[in-house]
Amino acid sequence: MTERDTIPASGKAAYITEEVRRRIIEKEWRQGDRIPDEAALAAEFGVARATVNKALQLLADEGLLDRRRRAGTRVAVNPVRKATFSIPIVREQIEAAGKSYSHRLISQSRSPLPARRAEQLGLSPGEVLIHLRAVHYGDRQPFQLEDRWINPRAVPGIEEVDFHHLNANEWLVRNAPYLRAELTFSASNAGVRDARLLDTEPEQALLILNRTTWNDIGPITAVRLAFHPGYAMSATT
Amino acid sequence: MTERDTIPASGKAAYITEEVRRRIIEKEWRQGDRIPDEAALAAEFGVARATVNKALQLLADEGLLDRRRRAGTRVAVNPVRKATFSIPIVREQIEAAGKSYSHRLISQSRSPLPARRAEQLGLSPGEVLIHLRAVHYGDRQPFQLEDRWINPRAVPGIEEVDFHHLNANEWLVRNAPYLRAELTFSASNAGVRDARLLDTEPEQALLILNRTTWNDIGPITAVRLAFHPGYAMSATT
């Protein structure tokens, strides 16, 4: 290395990532500016070009840099940053909060698919799927209300499972890995029934998470999770 | 290559990623199983070990594999999958939906920080920050209600900006890149004032996004965004 022999964050690529990030944050390199090319940075930091490439790709994935062949690398003008959150297994989520987990199956049946769910899954309305409704508790307090449709054709073996003592979330996570998922967050006023099951008042605002997953056979499951009032789902960059 | 000369997804690493993903989804490799080590896979696919490493690291980041030195690589037992969503610039979000964007500044002042916001920012209650309230419209319909506190010490130059014609979101994105952000989603019943500004009814459930950002100086801004009823924020894996 040249005089740039401060302690690297962890590896050389990580150090370069942090150093480039710092130059952007401190406006040494301003939005829209072209930054030196990989070969130049490799020379400056005394590393191989592949190392610089790895560092810059990370920042490009984060949205801080725009990289194009021939045109070079520029500091993003409108950095569209991304945030990540983990899709929790409800039991682990509750236990991580130091509470004891329990759940109650309200209904399990084979039913014809209502129109809205059919659209979500890309199946025909009226097709018969498995329909589950359950409540998940932390220290006996209702935490989450689950309303789930499962496509048995995508999950061989599901027909024989009894979810009274096993939670569908975990069974699916272990037995039906998915290729693709779609999630949406929204808000909805609690209905009379939701309110009773979640031990709250009708019209109370609830955070709703809808999730649909697919594997190579087709749609696996569509679930609507309604959270107890006051719960906030968090994410970081 | 050996007989494995089907069309690669795009590069060799991408092809290996997809092939390993397929083996997991189709249960050729089951949850908890140890998979062949990098050297063995490199031999099988006829590539360098670094290429296998890149492919497997991607799957480990996704949560599908657990990798540990000496212990090898295993298919994750409880795959904690991650989802990503992009943090939108409200104007781009509205224009991407084919609507014309406008916004209205309701108030801009220097005010003492209330306790809840102080906690969110890690500053002292009563400290004087810049407080903004604004509504963002798509085709003249209210879309989002913004309530923002900005720490002028972290953003030199902010004191001179007039946000009547410039939207704070964009100014900050362009002028105050952040190092770290925290986001939470929650739901809340509209108050009388919220309802009026969003052109809806009091008690209507609203999706709330709270976001706080930091740079190397300290906290930059904390903002509470309330969305018009019916809006759903989506994410994918």
Place this chain on the structure above:
DNA sequence: TAGTGGTCTAGACCACAGA
């Protein structure tokens, strides 16, 4: 102690798009 993943290197060839 030894087997595994983590990282880096020097070099190469290629794909893309700007001039």
Place this chain on the structure above:
DNA sequence: CTGTGGTCTAGACCACTAT
């Protein structure tokens, strides 16, 4: 056409940890 990033290779050394 040519400069830039995208990707791959063969090899090396290191860091961790299971045994």
